[in-house]
Amino acid sequence: MSDYYELFGIPRSLNLSLDDLxxxxxxxxxxxxxxxxxxxxxxxxxxALDMSSALNDANRTLKDPIKxxxxxxxxxxxxxxxxxxxxVPPELLEEVFELNMALEEMRGGDDSARPQLEQAExxxxxxxxxxxxxxxALFQEYDNASKRETLGEIRGVLNRRKYIxxxxxxxxAELAPQT
Amino acid sequence: MEIxxxxxxxxxxxxxxxxxxxxxxxxxxxxxxxxxxxGDKLVxxxxxxxxxxxxxxxxPARALLLTQPERTVYSVxxxxxxxxxxxxxxxxxxxxxxxxxxxxxxQLKLGERIYTPPEISAFVLRQLKQNAEKYFGVPVSKAVITxxxxxxxxxxxxxxxxxxxxxxxxxxxxxxxxxASLAYGLDKRKNGIVAVYDxxxxxxxxxxxxxxxxxxxxxxxxxxxxxxxxxxxNLLLKIALEDVASEWREDLSGNHEGIQRLRRAxxxxxxxxxxxxxxxxxxxxxxxRYQREINRDLFDKLILPIVERTLVPCRxxxxxxxxxxxxxxxxxxxxxxxxxxxxxxxxxxLFRAKPHTELNPDEVVALGAxxxxxxxxxxxxxxxxxxxxxxxLGIETMGGVVSKxxxxxxxxxxxxxxxxxxxxxxxxxxxxxxxxxxxxxxxxCRSLARFDLKDIDPMPAGMARIEVRFLIxxxxxxxxxxxxxxxxxxxxVEVKPSYGLTDEQVEKMIRESIEKAEQDFAERQVREARVExxxxxxxxxxxxxxxxxxxxxxxERAAIDKAVNExxxxxxxxxxxxxxxxxxxxxxxxxxxxxxxxxTAVRGALKGTKI
Numbered sequence: 001m002s003d004y005y006e007l008f009g010i011p012r013s014l015n016l017s018l019d020d021l022x023x024x025x026x027x028x029x030x031x032x033x034x035x036x037x038x039x040x041x042x043x044x045x046x047x048a049l050d051m052s053s054a055l056n057d058a059n060r061t062l063k064d065p066i067k068x069x070x071x072x073x074x075x076x077x078x079x080x081x082x083x084x085x086x087x088v089p090p091e092l093l094e095e096v097f098e099l100n101m102a103l104e105e106m107r108g109g110d111d112s113a114r115p116q117l118e119q120a121e122x123x124x125x126x127x128x129x130x131x132x133x134x135x136x137a138l139f140q141e142y143d144n145a146s147k148r149e150t151l152g153e154i155r156g157v158l159n160r161r162k163y164i165x166x167x168x169x170x171x172x173a174e175l176a177p178q179t
Numbered sequence: 180m181e182i183x184x185x186x187x188x189x190x191x192x193x194x195x196x197x198x199x200x201x202x203x204x205x206x207x208x209x210x211x212x213x214x215x216x217x218g219d220k221l222v223x224x225x226x227x228x229x230x231x232x233x234x235x236x237x238x239p240a241r242a243l244l245l246t247q248p249e250r251t252v253y254s255v256x257x258x259x260x261x262x263x264x265x266x267x268x269x270x271x272x273x274x275x276x277x278x279x280x281x282x283x284x285x286q287l288k289l290g291e292r293i294y295t296p297p298e299i300s301a302f303v304l305r306q307l308k309q310n311a312e313k314y315f316g317v318p319v320s321k322a323v324i325t326x327x328x329x330x331x332x333x334x335x336x337x338x339x340x341x342x343x344x345x346x347x348x349x350x351x352x353x354x355x356x357x358x359a360s361l362a363y364g365l366d367k368r369k370n371g372i373v374a375v376y377d378x379x380x381x382x383x384x385x386x387x388x389x390x391x392x393x394x395x396x397x398x399x400x401x402x403x404x405x406x407x408x409x410x411x412x413n414l415l416l417k418i419a420l421e422d423v424a425s426e427w428r429e430d431l432s433g434n435h436e437g438i439q440r441l442r443r444a445x446x447x448x449x450x451x452x453x454x455x456x457x458x459x460x461x462x463x464x465x466x467x468r469y470q471r472e473i474n475r476d477l478f479d480k481l482i483l484p485i486v487e488r489t490l491v492p493c494r495x496x497x498x499x500x501x502x503x504x505x506x507x508x509x510x511x512x513x514x515x516x517x518x519x520x521x522x523x524x525x526x527x528x529l530f531r532a533k534p535h536t537e538l539n540p541d542e543v544v545a546l547g548a549x550x551x552x553x554x555x556x557x558x559x560x561x562x563x564x565x566x567x568x569x570x571x572l573g574i575e576t577m578g579g580v581v582s583k584x585x586x587x588x589x590x591x592x593x594x595x596x597x598x599x600x601x602x603x604x605x606x607x608x609x610x611x612x613x614x615x616x617x618x619x620x621x622x623x624c625r626s627l628a629r630f631d632l633k634d635i636d637p638m639p640a641g642m643a644r645i646e647v648r649f650l651i652x653x654x655x656x657x658x659x660x661x662x663x664x665x666x667x668x669x670x671x672v673e674v675k676p677s678y679g680l681t682d683e684q685v686e687k688m689i690r691e692s693i694e695k696a697e698q699d700f701a702e703r704q705v706r707e708a709r710v711e712x713x714x715x716x717x718x719x720x721x722x723x724x725x726x727x728x729x730x731x732x733x734x735e736r737a738a739i740d741k742a743v744n745e746x747x748x749x750x751x752x753x754x755x756x757x758x759x760x761x762x763x764x765x766x767x768x769x770x771x772x773x774x775x776x777x778x779t780a781v782r783g784a785l786k787g788t789k790i
Contacts, residue, residue, distance in 0.1 A: 026394045030563055034592065034653045038350060038555040053592035053650055060589060 003075055004058035014069055014139035014154075016062070025059045066161070069135070069154055076148070078155055089160050095123070099167065106174050114175070121171045124164050131161045190321045190350060190556050191311050192358075192548025195300060195338065197256040197381030197407060198515065200224050201545035202307040204315075205558060210362060210549035212542055213314045215306075221541060222310070226302045227251035228289040236306040245443070248274060248435035250290035254409060257381050258285050258296040259341075260334030262678045268405070272413045274435055283678055297341040297680060298688055304345035305692075322347045323552040325544050326655075327382040328354035329402030329492075329569045331615050332627050333678040335656050340680055344688045350555050352654040355379070356386035357566050358547030359513040360395055362538060364562070371508035372398075374496075376526050376534070377544075378489060379514035381407035385493045387500040387507065396565040399499035399588045401492035408449075408516040411482050415445035415473075418481075419460055423469050440464050452478050453518045479521045486525050493529055499588050510534045513543050565590050568651050572627075575612035579621045584649055587617065594650040598664065605637040609645060613657065626677035630659050633671050645670055701755065708758040712746055715765055719743060727775035735771055742768040 005012045008024050030036070032055055037048040061067045073080050099120045105113035134157055142150040192203045192210070199221040203212045212220045217238055225240040228250050235243060243251045257269050263281045270277065278286035278293045286293050304324075311319045324347075326338050335352055342349035356375035363373075370391045377384040384402035388395055419441050424430050431437040444462045451458040457474040497504060510526060512534045517523065526534050538546070553559040567588045573581040574597065584595035599609050609632040616624030635643050644664035651657055661670035675681075680688075719739065722728055728736070742765040749757040 026391065026396075029394065029565060033563055033565070035351075035554055035563060039557065049592055049650070049652060052653075053594040056590040056593050060593075 004062055004071060007055060007058050008062065012072065012075070013143045014065075014072060015143050016068075018063060021059070021063055025055070028055050065135070065139070066158065069139070069158060073151055073155055073158075076151055078151060080155060080158070089163060092163070095120070096167065099171070103170060103174055117171055117175055121168070121175065124168050124171065127164050128161070128168065131157060131164065135161070189311065189315050189317065189319050190323065190552040191307075191319055192545055192550070192552045193304065193307055193322050193324045194355070194358075194545035194548055195256070195304065195324055195326075195341070196224055196544075197254050197379055197409065198224060199380070199541060200303050200307055201542060202311050203542075203545040203549035204311065205549045205553035210546040210553075212545060213307075213311050215310045216313065222303065222306055223253070224256065224300075224303050225251060225253040226255070226289075226299050228292055228294075230290060232292070234302050236302050244439045245436055247290075248439055249276070252287060252289055252299060254381055255287070255296050255299045257405070257409075258287070259300065260296075260331065260337035260679055261285065265678075272409075274438070283676075284680055284684075295680065295688075297337045297685075298344055298692075300338070300341035301344035301688075301692065304341055304347060308345060308347060320346065320348055321350050321552075323351045323353055323548045323555065324349055325355045325358045325548050326352050327379075327402060327404055328356050328377075328384040328386050328400040328566075329382070329404050330354075330655070331404075331570055331625055332655070332657050333625075333676065334404065335654060336676070336679050339654070339656070340685045340688075343685060344692050346689075346692065349654075351551060352656070353548055353551045353564070354384070354386065354397075354400065354566055354655070355382075355544045356384045356400070356511075356513060357388070357395065357397055357564055358545075358551060359511055359538075359543045360386070360388050360390075360547065361550040361562065361564065362543045362547035363511050363535065364390055364395060369508075372500075372502055372506050373509045373511060374493075374507050374530055375511045375513060376489075376493070376517065377402075377513040378516040378522060379407050380516070381405075381409050383407060383489050383492065385489075385496045387496055387502065393561040394563050394565065396590070397567045397588075398501065399496050400567055400569050401496035401499065402569070403488065403492060406485070406488055408514075410485055411449060411516070411519075412442060412446055414481055414485070415449060415460070416442055419445055419462075419469070419471065422471055423462075426469060427467055437464055441469075448473060449478075450518075453520060475520070482519070482521060486519075486521055489522075490525065490529055504529075504531060507532060511543075512536050513540050515541050566653070566655070567591060568593060568655055570615040570625075571617055572649060572651065572657065573614055573616075573624070575614060575621045581614055581616075581619060581621055581624055585651060589651075591651050591655060592653055594648060596646060596648050599632065599643075599645045599647055600641050601635060601638070601643045602640055604640050606640065606643075607635050607637065608633050609635065609643075611647065611659075613649070613659070627657065628677055629675045630661075631673040631675070632661050633673060635663075635670075647672075702753075705753055705755050705758065708755055708762070709750060712750055712758060712762055715762060715769075716743065716746065719765070719769060722769070722772055722776060725776055725779075727772060727779050730775050731772060735768075738768045739765075739772065 008021065010016060032048055032052045034045065034048045034052060037045045061071050070080050102113040102116040102120065106117060138150055138154050138157060142154065189204060194201045201212055201220060201222065203210050214220050215222050215237060219238060222237040223241045225237065225244060227235040227240040227243040227247060229235060240251055244253065254273055258266055258275065262283050263285060266285065276288040278288045280286055284295050286295060287299065308319055322342060324338060324342055326335055338352060339349050356377040359377060360373060360375050373388050373390055375386045382402065382404045383406040384400065386400040387398045389398055420432055431441060441462055444460050448458050448460040452475055457472060460471045460473060462469040507530055510530045510532050517540050523534055550559060551564065554562055568585065568591050569587060571583050571587045572585040573583040576582045584597060585593050599611065601609060611630040613627045613630065614621055614624040615627050618624050632645050635645065645661050646664050647659060647661045649657060649659055659672050661672050662668065663670050746761040746765050749761050
């Protein structure tokens with residue numbers, strides 16, 4: 001089966017127009033959706049089911065910039081397992097250490113750590129937006145020159161992003177449980 | 180594209196509701212509801228089984244709720260695809276009589292017989308099928324059936340099973356709010372974001388869709404399959420029961436008939452309150468009279484918690500759809516409970532938009548199902564529905580943790596592939612436990628089924644590579660296929676549904692229902708033959724007083740007497756052939772009589788004619 005980019009008939013780039021993607025998605029859905037094959041033989045119906053599920057999976061992947069980048073990395077032969085995201089990025093070591101202390105206190109019922117967590121939340125949120133800008137720039141760089149080194153850098157930034165995201169999730173869960 | 184010159188295949192659209200069911204179809208002017216024999220468009224989803232085994236459905240069955248509550252059932256949709264543990268709350272409030280052995284599939288006792296919820300729903304579906312067949316004059320065998328958007332896999336499967344048992348090929352299950360949007364979208368043809376608020380008899384759904392040039396893309400859906408107008412009825416019923424207990428010094432709660440009458444009374448009061456500010460709950464029963472005034476303020480206070488419960492899924496759905504409230508252009512109201520003024524104002528407040536109520540909220544889902552039927556038949560070509568799966572799908576991993584494979588609100592069909600291997604040397608089977616839900620732990624999710632990958636070639640642990648594909652089809656139902664990565668061969672998968680009927684059980688029910696349908700058909704024919712016999716016997720008796728009768732010879736009169744007696748002898752037999760033969764013999768024996776009567780009539784007529 002062709003890859004997601006081929007299925008949509010678009011070049012293998014990291015930045016893409018979401019409007020164009022949606023237009024193509026609707027057009028292809030009109031052709032491939034099982035509704036269009038109801039009166040066809042079983043084999044054709046099965047193929048429509050396979051094709052339209054692939055189309056939907058492709059759309060979900062390509063319309064989200066992070067999933068899109070992960071997908072392209074895999075296509076280009078990069079291993080994007082979970083390993084990288086578990087190691088603490090060195091520059092964050094101190095901050096993560098303090099955060100974990102504060103989280104422990106909160107979990108232990110000590111609400112005095114709340115301001116510290118709120119501070120951490122705003123720090124990490126700021127970091128997230130920096131990371132996203134960085135990713136944006138790297139996407140542009142790759143689309144211009146298609147260098148493998150750029151992809152390597154993107155992988156690193158994606159891992160860092162994932163790490164920060166996980167931290168943020170933990171902080172959110174502690175600050176506003178049950179939402 | 181092939182051109183089909185055959186008879187137009189009537190694919191009907193069916194709304195199989197908690198309280199009422201409807202069947203609709205599409206003609207050149209648009210979707211239309213097929214009325215029942217009594218002219219009513221709504222067929223109450225009530226089934227009663229008579230001691231003879233005769234099945235009564237709809238309005239007549241609803242009447243039997245009062246007189247034969249122990250053999251009559253309603254709101255059975257609440258039990259579809261559920262296990263006994265799931266329905267403990269419903270059992271407190273609804274008079275379901277559960278038979279033993281109901282752990283994974285509920286068994287209901289109706290009089291002397293026992294039925295599963297899909298079989299009872301099948302009775303309703305068969306009635307709708309018959310109504311449509313009578314209307315069209317041709318057999319109907321294909322249908323689109325709607326389900327609450329928030330129905331899980333087991334509930335969808337149970338609905339599909341019900342269709343099969345009723346002799347219908349279920350071409351598609353469509354989510355109710357999405358169907359409603361199709362019915363609305365048909366004449367609007369607008370682009371924009373639409374929310375559909377569907378508050379029915381037993382379920383609540385909210386869906387947010389993007390409409391663009393005939394594409395209806397569901398962005399997100401949410402809901403509660405245990406929340407509906409029934410719950411409002413139960414609130415009022417509780418109050419009324421307490422009143423009656425103190426006024427009459429009598430506890431009606433154990434009295435099936437009494438409680439049904441009281442339930443009917445509170446439902447009527449509830450419905451009136453949508454149109455008048457104050458009304459009475461009134462009951463006259465066994466010579467006693469109960470009356471209580473209820474005004475809308477009190478009613479609103481009572482039901483506010485229920486209305487607020489519907490707003491929680493609404494907010495979650497807006498968030499999941501990734502839209503802000505200002506981006507939602509329109510809100511469409513579906514389901515009988517949206518007639519309640521408080522519901523309307525709550526929705527208007529939340530979405531800051533005037534809700535659409537132009538189409539009858541009881542009919543709009545069935546109308547939409549008919550539109551989807553026309554899309555499937557190819558009659559409607561410019562519209563397409565892209566729906567989503569309401570719940571995340573995952574598999575159980577080490578430590579009872581769920582690994583999610585397909586996230587909720589993914590457009591369907593959707594698929595995911597996972598590779599499985601063996602844990603011990605020579606292992607022949609791998610068991611995969613599939614669950615549905617949003618929580619992290621298996622015990623907090625809904626068990627869907629266990630899939631057994633069998634006959635794996637014996638080899639050292641970790642060497643086998645079985646690629647398993649999980650595919651949620653356009654009906655929202657999971658299909659699992661497996662392939663051996665080394666050999667590329669399809670692998671057999673044995674499915675053990677956690678809640679629901681196995682394929683064999685459904686097959687058996689289909690066989691029984693076909694036999695039953697044949698038996699029903701034969702019975703109907705015998706009944707019709709008896710009616711024919713009645714007609715001719717009455718005519719003969721009348722003719723015996725006619726002049727023409729005395730013009731016959733003795734032998735001719737004796738022949739008539741003989742034929743009459745013989746017909747009377749077979750009249751109560753169940754043999755259609757015998758009754759028909761004897762009718763024909765009587766016809767033959769009375770030929771001369773009929774002829775003479777005709778001639779006398781002509782002679783009489785001629786005499787009276789002035790020339």
